[in-house]
Amino acid sequence: MVELPVLVIGGGPAGMEAARGIADIGYRCVLVEKRMVLGGTPELANYAALTPDFRDAGEAMAEMAKAVQDDEQVDVRIGTTVRDVSGAAGGFEVSLKSGTGNETVKAGAVVIATGFQHFDPGRETQQYGYYEYDDVLTLVDLEKMLREKKVVRPSNGEPPKRMCFIQCVGSRDRQIGNEYCSKVCCGVAAKESIEVRQLLPDCKVFIFYIDMRMYGYWENEIYWPSQEKYKVNYIKGIATDIRKKGDKLIVRGEDTTMGRPMEVPMDLVVLSVGMEASSGTKEMAEIFGVELNKYKFIETTGGALNTVATSVEGVFACGAATGPADIEDSISSASAAAMKAVSIVRKKALAG
Amino acid sequence: MTLDLSGKQYAGVDYDEKERLFEEVKKDFRFEQYLYGCYECGICVAACPSARFYDFSPRKIAQSVAREDVDLFYVFLNDSVWDCSQCFSCDVCPRKNSPGGLITLMREVAVNNGLASAQEALEGYGRVVYKIMATGTQVAPDMLQANAFPDWGPHVKDIAENLEAWRRALPPETMHTTEASWQVDEKTITELYLIWHMTGVMDMIKEVDEGLFMILQDVMEEKLEDAGYDVSFD
Numbered sequence: 001m002v003e004l005p006v007l008v009i010g011g012g013p014a015g016m017e018a019a020r021g022i023a024d025i026g027y028r029c030v031l032v033e034k035r036m037v038l039g040g041t042p043e044l045a046n047y048a049a050l051t052p053d054f055r056d057a058g059e060a061m062a063e064m065a066k067a068v069q070d071d072e073q074v075d076v077r078i079g080t081t082v083r084d085v086s087g088a089a090g091g092f093e094v095s096l097k098s099g100t101g102n103e104t105v106k107a108g109a110v111v112i113a114t115g116f117q118h119f120d121p122g123r124e125t126q127q128y129g130y131y132e133y134d135d136v137l138t139l140v141d142l143e144k145m146l147r148e149k150k151v152v153r154p155s156n157g158e159p160p161k162r163m164c165f166i167q168c169v170g171s172r173d174r175q176i177g178n179e180y181c182s183k184v185c186c187g188v189a190a191k192e193s194i195e196v197r198q199l200l201p202d203c204k205v206f207i208f209y210i211d212m213r214m215y216g217y218w219e220n221e222i223y224w225p226s227q228e229k230y231k232v233n234y235i236k237g238i239a240t241d242i243r244k245k246g247d248k249l250i251v252r253g254e255d256t257t258m259g260r261p262m263e264v265p266m267d268l269v270v271l272s273v274g275m276e277a278s279s280g281t282k283e284m285a286e287i288f289g290v291e292l293n294k295y296k297f298i299e300t301t302g303g304a305l306n307t308v309a310t311s312v313e314g315v316f317a318c319g320a321a322t323g324p325a326d327i328e329d330s331i332s333s334a335s336a337a338a339m340k341a342v343s344i345v346r347k348k349a350l351a352g
Numbered sequence: 353m354t355l356d357l358s359g360k361q362y363a364g365v366d367y368d369e370k371e372r373l374f375e376e377v378k379k380d381f382r383f384e385q386y387l388y389g390c391y392e393c394g395i396c397v398a399a400c401p402s403a404r405f406y407d408f409s410p411r412k413i414a415q416s417v418a419r420e421d422v423d424l425f426y427v428f429l430n431d432s433v434w435d436c437s438q439c440f441s442c443d444v445c446p447r448k449n450s451p452g453g454l455i456t457l458m459r460e461v462a463v464n465n466g467l468a469s470a471q472e473a474l475e476g477y478g479r480v481v482y483k484i485m486a487t488g489t490q491v492a493p494d495m496l497q498a499n500a501f502p503d504w505g506p507h508v509k510d511i512a513e514n515l516e517a518w519r520r521a522l523p524p525e526t527m528h529t530t531e532a533s534w535q536v537d538e539k540t541i542t543e544l545y546l547i548w549h550m551t552g553v554m555d556m557i558k559e560v561d562e563g564l565f566m567i568l569q570d571v572m573e574e575k576l577e578d579a580g581y582d583v584s585f586d
Binding site for chain 2: 224257
């Protein structure tokens with residue numbers, strides 16, 4: 001059997017890294033992205049700086065996109081979606097749809113890198129009034145403001161004097177149905193809090209949390225600087241609700257650290273929304289028949305020793321398609337998926 | 353007694369005044385070695401003897417300052433820092449904070465600014481402070497009086513009544529004293545008085561206990577004059 005290219009689905013950090021990896025070791029790859037640009041959620045949601053290294057997100061994504069666009073081994077298809085699949089490992093036939101029509105491509109293996117979407121804080125409960133109050137934002141909204149270097153209250157255009165982050169919105173919540181930790185929001189909130197304090201030194205910044213999950217060096221790189229250098233106030237206790245009083249938002253909750261109820265006025269509230277499987281991830285799972293886990297991300301079946309295998313031979317998943325992941329995780333799992341995809345393409349061709 | 357952290361009891365105190373005291377603590381040169389950040393791990397409270405007996409938490413004090421919560425800081429400055437025994441068991445902190453050291457700074461600010469709470473907390477120590485500062489020794493034999501130490505038993509009365517005889521029974525001649533623990537050299541006393549004058553201890557006493565200050569002033573100025581120093585404590 002001839003060695004067929006690997007089909008990589010999703011042009012975000014994980015998909016671009018998988019494609020680059022496949023090409024780097026001398027194999028061909030078709031990279032499919034439904035939007036008209038590469039860069040994935042960091043590009044779509046206007047990320048300002050990457051966590052934890054504060055690297056300019058736009059620049060980093062452009063660099064990754066250029067690497068695959070400039071590589072002859074990578075056939076980049078933007079504005080293209082996957083419609084259907086037949087065949088098996090070593091010889092999949094995948095039908096693609098784009099503005100120019102339908103086409104079937106042959107692929108020896110598939111890497112699903114369709115990522116996540118941000119939790120919609122207005123979807124399940126309205127307790128934080130995301131759609132009700134102008135000055136209630138999400139991490140994503142703030143990221144956009146940080147990119148423009150202009151953090152203001154949408155209600156009046158003034159810079160906030162007091163603002164807070166509320167952690168675990170849409171994560172670790174049995175009421176909502178997302179019982180998992182989204183892993184990155186603690187780090188992202190800490191990173192954004194530093195950026196806000198750099199932009200607005202007179203603005204008091206609070207972070208209300210259940211526990212800060214800043215594993216590894218993130219603790220040293222972002223958590224401690226935010227607390228010790230930038231004097232961000234970490235308060236253990238999740239806000240119960242937000243109410244409007246005059247032109248302020250009143251955040252109510254328990255300050256468990258001090259053992260007292262609290263009711264504090266804020267100019268701006270940022271909801272640290274978590275991750276959910278993207279609609280693309282769910283669609284690809286359906287098309288390729290790969291199992292989802294109970295959190296509705298793609299189930300990886302190899303346990304601790306293989307983080308990219310799925311329930312279908314020859315179909316791999318990486319990045320946030322398999323669960324909440326930061327960029328570091330996504331890049332690492334993308335490389336693993338690239339290697340395993342190439343490996344199966346070779347094995348099937350040799351056996352064939 | 354339960355510590356009221358609501359701050360309502362000090363709602364009448366100007367925020368600017370609270371902030372001024374807070375800034376005074378922060379600008380102390382020791383501050384940055386005493387407080388970094390806080391894990392909220394509670395190891396300081398676990399190690400703290402006072403926390404077993406009082407509604408006292410070195411963690412909360414450190415956190416109120418780390419958070420720059422000026423209102424809460426003011427509550428602790430008045431109602432909590434005097435519950436600390438300054439044993440520094442809290443120095444076990446994994447973040448290398450010293451809540452005890454921070455409390456030292458807060459106490460100094462409370463005293464230097466003559467806070468009523470500091471005056472009240474130190475009221476009972478006037479006699480001890482007088483002894484140390486006037487004689488150079490802390491616990492003098494003549495402080496041993498039956499009515500002051502009823503729990504020490506009936507023999508205290510006998511010792512107190514015959515104090516001079518008991519003291520003369522001690523072999524070292526320098527301990528044949530009743531007003532001081534031992535006889536302190538004149539030169540040492542002079543140096544102590546000068547140190548207390550020059551380092552601002554007398555100013556601190558003046559803020560917290562005017563009566564005690566005046567008594568000490570009489571004693572010290574006279575002795576320093578005899579020793580050839582022209583010093584005024586005013």
